[in-house]
Structures are given as structure tokens and as C-alpha cells.
Amino acid sequence: MRGLAAFGSAEMIGRIVRLLTTLVIARQLSPAIVGTAALALSLFELCRVFMNIGAGQRIIAASAAELAATCNSAHRLFWAWSLVVAAVQLLIAAVLALGFGQADAGWMLAAFALVYPFMPGGLVQVHLAMREGRNAGIARTAAIQVVADQLRTAALLLAWPSPWAVVLPKLLTAPVWLVLTRRNRPWAPDAAQGLAPLTGLVRFGGGVLLADALAALRTQADNLIIAATLGPVALGSYYFAFNAGLGIVTALAGAFGTVAFPLLCRADDPVRALRGQLLGGLALFATLIAVQALAAPYYVPILFGAHWAFAAPLVAILCVAGIGQLVAVIAANWLRANGASARDALRSLWVCAAALGGLWIGAQSGSITAAATGLVAGTLVASLITLITILRPALASPHQEQPA
Incomplete structure (x- = not known):
């Protein structure tokens, strides 16, 4: 802590x-x-x-x-x-x-x-x-x-x-x-x-690289999709809203994962450690996200000027995607701590596909808000699947077998 x-x-x-x-x-x-x-x-x-x-x-x-x-x-x-x-x-x-x-x-x-x-x-x-x-x-x-x-x-x-x-x-x-x-x-x-032996580093690194590349694609390709479908002006507005909203949650999720991974590797009871990290992290981040989203209509015009007040709903929507980022970080740590980097890469693949697919579908309406809503919806669906398929040990018995 x-x-x-x-x-x-x-x-x-x-x-x-x-x-x-x-x-x-x-x-x-x-x-x-x-x-x-x-x-x-x-x-x-x-x-x-x-x-x-x-x-x-x-x-x-x-x-x-x-x-x-x-x-x-x-x-x-x-x-x-x-x-x-x-x-x-x-x-x-x-x-x-x-x-x-x-x-x-x-x-x-x-x-x-x-x-x-x-x-x-x-x-x-x-x-x-x-x-x-x-x-x-x-x-x-x-x-x-x-x-x-x-x-x-x-x-x-x-x-x-x-x-x-x-x-x-x-x-x-x-x-x-x-x-x-x-x-x-x-x-x-x-x-x-x-x-x-370099073969050991490369073999382990291949899955980690693919997983991290897909995670980066999910967090950066939204800008590319917005630019391609809605234009550079819309990208400028979206980029502002992202940094004003989701940026703080993203940073804290990354910090959480950095600290949690060594603790998970050294834990005598990894499943118990996973449960504590998942439940504690969700409680902490859900509270933070709720406060930030509800306060967006107030702090956006005050901090950035009344001409940015239109972006407050967009900021609030993007905050919710932070839950998905936390779940993704915890799942990646769990799989990597157990040497399942290839499975982590597969997880990142469908998380990326769900998030960007939702964003692209929403962007077809021509609305930045609809695009952001699609991104959040895809992220939350992927998070639910992650909880069911990968993080089930943390939600069930601490004696369940770890992933191979």
C-alpha cells in the first residue's frame, strides 16, 4: 500500500x-x-x-x-x-x-x-x-x-x-x-x-510484447479512428476531453499494476493476493470514477473555460472506461505472474477488438459522444468476459488452480 x-x-x-x-x-x-x-x-x-x-x-x-x-x-x-x-x-x-x-x-x-x-x-x-x-x-x-x-x-x-x-x-x-x-x-x-539464453527472454517477451502492443493500440488507436472518421478538429476536441477526464484514471491504473505485479509474484498465496488486489482496486477506483464523472459538469467549465462546457458529458463518459483499464491491468499481472504471457496476448486481442469496435460503431453516427459511448460499452463488455474467464479464482475459492 x-x-x-x-x-x-x-x-x-x-x-x-x-x-x-x-x-x-x-x-x-x-x-x-x-x-x-x-x-x-x-x-x-x-x-x-x-x-x-x-x-x-x-x-x-x-x-x-x-x-x-x-x-x-x-x-x-x-x-x-x-x-x-x-x-x-x-x-x-x-x-x-x-x-x-x-x-x-x-x-x-x-x-x-x-x-x-x-x-x-x-x-x-x-x-x-x-x-x-x-x-x-x-x-x-x-x-x-x-x-x-x-x-x-x-x-x-x-x-x-x-x-x-x-x-x-x-x-x-x-x-x-x-x-x-x-x-x-x-x-x-x-x-x-x-x-x-536470449531464447528464454524472447519466448517470454513475445507474448508480453503482443499484449502490450494491443493494449497500446486500444488506448491510442481511438485517436486514429476519430481522426479518420470525424476529422482532425474532432480529434482535437476528443484529445482534450480524454486528457481532462480519463487521463487520471489511466495513470492510477498503471501505477496500481506496477506496484501489484511484484507483490503477486512474491505472494505465498497468489489467489488470495489476487482477490485482495481485485476487490480493493475495484472499490477504490469505482469511488474515484463516480466522483470524477459526477463533478465533470462543474470542473470542466471552471478549469478550461465556458467554451469547453460542451465536453463535460464526454469527460464523464470516458471516466467509466477506467474500470475496464483496472480489470485489464490486474488480469495481465495475474497471467504474467503465472507465465501465461501467450494467454495474456489473447486477452488483450479481444479487449482491443471490443473497445475499438465499439468506438468505430459509435463514430459512424458522426458524434464524438456516441463514439466515446461505444468505446466504454465495448470496454465494459470485455471486462465482464475477463472477470468470468480469467479472474474467476479471485471471485470464487482461493484454492482453485492457477492458470497454466
Whole structure:
């Protein structure tokens, strides 16, 4: 719980600063310009998820005897893979600019590739910190990174109302993350310990990568669908509403999952631990979501201006999808803790299909509100299926067999 409190505090600080930045964005940029930046950011997040190749989870779950060799191999894998992901992102940026006439978004996406050289130097360290429960340091790093990013964004927007004012600060915070992560948990390769077989990392990582890619697709492809069906202006409005509403729930669900996974791996009674995480998480998040949704008609016009009051119902609707995100995080942790990464990938596949299918159906009406309602409906249906098919042990007997 102390770990969740640390992450929760960091996320709350980050969300407060993000809300202030969103306020500046709403007042300084038109929906069309916001939509251009949102398109580049969404594609970047989809590319960046391919860095999650499962090696970090292997570090957390490895035995003490395997740890040093696993870290050595993971470090090499992170470096090689980061170059591959950067190259793929540059290719996508070229296609976006030359093939779809989105030159500004293409250049922004290409600039985001500069983030990847900073990542391998800290990925082993951050997963070792997770393994050892150094949650306060991880949360502090995340908070500093977010605050620095958002304050720079707000300052740039006031001086230079451009979508680049949203992009450039994210590049400048990558070195900050690297320095703070290495200070929180120092580590260096130990050649004397040898290397763990890469086949084990890749085999485990394949399912994790697919699951995380599908989860990222579910959280980012909504922007792409809105842009394709309703246009960039609608995307700007939707992106604003998403960050003003669902963003805080998404951040807290991610923090919950980060803290809960090591506890689940180390639990003497995993089913009992799963039950506590599921029931406790649902109680906490349902309360938070209810308060946030009911208060949307009041805080949206106050914080962002009366001209954004029309987005309050959209904010309230999107909040409800947070329940589905929490269930997805808990299910992913449960399956990965039991080595069922392939099953986790399958789960993410139909969760993604349900959420995006609902969004696409709703978007055919030409209404952003209908699109958001479809997204939430699809997410809740997928969550119900997840509870029945994967998380049943937490709702029934603690002695039921764990998933294989």
C-alpha cells in the first residue's frame, strides 16, 4: 500500500500539472492544431510500446541465481531492440509525411525517435528497482519527468503557440529520466556472471510484447479512428476531453499494476493476493470514477473555460472506461505472474477488438459522444468476459488452480 501511495501521489502531482497544461493548450491552440500534435503523439506511443519486449518482466520474476545473467542479456537486448524500433518509427514518419500529406505530424514523429537512445541505459535499473520495491524512487522519477515536461510545454505554448511546443519538451525530459533512474538503482553489467539464453527472454517477451502492443493500440488507436472518421478538429476536441477526464484514471491504473505485479509474484498465496488486489482496486477506483464523472459538469467549465462546457458529458463518459483499464491491468499481472504471457496476448486481442469496435460503431453516427459511448460499452463488455474467464479464482475459492 505504501508503494501504491507513492505512485498515486506522483500520478496525482503529474495529473494536476497536466491539467494546468491542458488548460493552456485549450486556450492557446485550436482543435485542429491540437489534433495534429495528438496524431504524432499517438503514433509515437504505438511505436514506443514495442520496447516492452518482456525482458523487464523476466528481471522482476527471475530467481536470485539467474538474476545477474538475466540482467546482462536484457541489457544487450534493450540496446539492439531500441535501434530497431527507432528505425521503424522513422519509416512510419516518412510514410505519414509523404503518403498522407501530414508533413507536420511526420516531422514530429521523426523527432520523437531521438528518445530511444536514452532508454536502454536505464531499463535494467528501473526493473531492478521494481523487483526490490523501490517504489518511492520510481514514483519520484516519474513525477519529476512529468512535471518538467508539462511546465516546459506550458511555457513554450505561451511563447510559441505551435504543436511543436507539445512535442519538444518530451524530448528534453528523456535525459532527466535516465539520470534519475540510474541514481535510484545503480547497476552495471557483470561479465563474470555470463549471459542468460536470449531464447528464454524472447519466448517470454513475445507474448508480453503482443499484449502490450494491443493494449497500446486500444488506448491510442481511438485517436486514429476519430481522426479518420470525424476529422482532425474532432480529434482535437476528443484529445482534450480524454486528457481532462480519463487521463487520471489511466495513470492510477498503471501505477496500481506496477506496484501489484511484484507483490503477486512474491505472494505465498497468489489467489488470495489476487482477490485482495481485485476487490480493493475495484472499490477504490469505482469511488474515484463516480466522483470524477459526477463533478465533470462543474470542473470542466471552471478549469478550461465556458467554451469547453460542451465536453463535460464526454469527460464523464470516458471516466467509466477506467474500470475496464483496472480489470485489464490486474488480469495481465495475474497471467504474467503465472507465465501465461501467450494467454495474456489473447486477452488483450479481444479487449482491443471490443473497445475499438465499439468506438468505430459509435463514430459512424458522426458524434464524438456516441463514439466515446461505444468505446466504454465495448470496454465494459470485455471486462465482464475477463472477470468470468480469467479472474474467476479471485471471485470464487482461493484454492482453485492457477492458470497454466
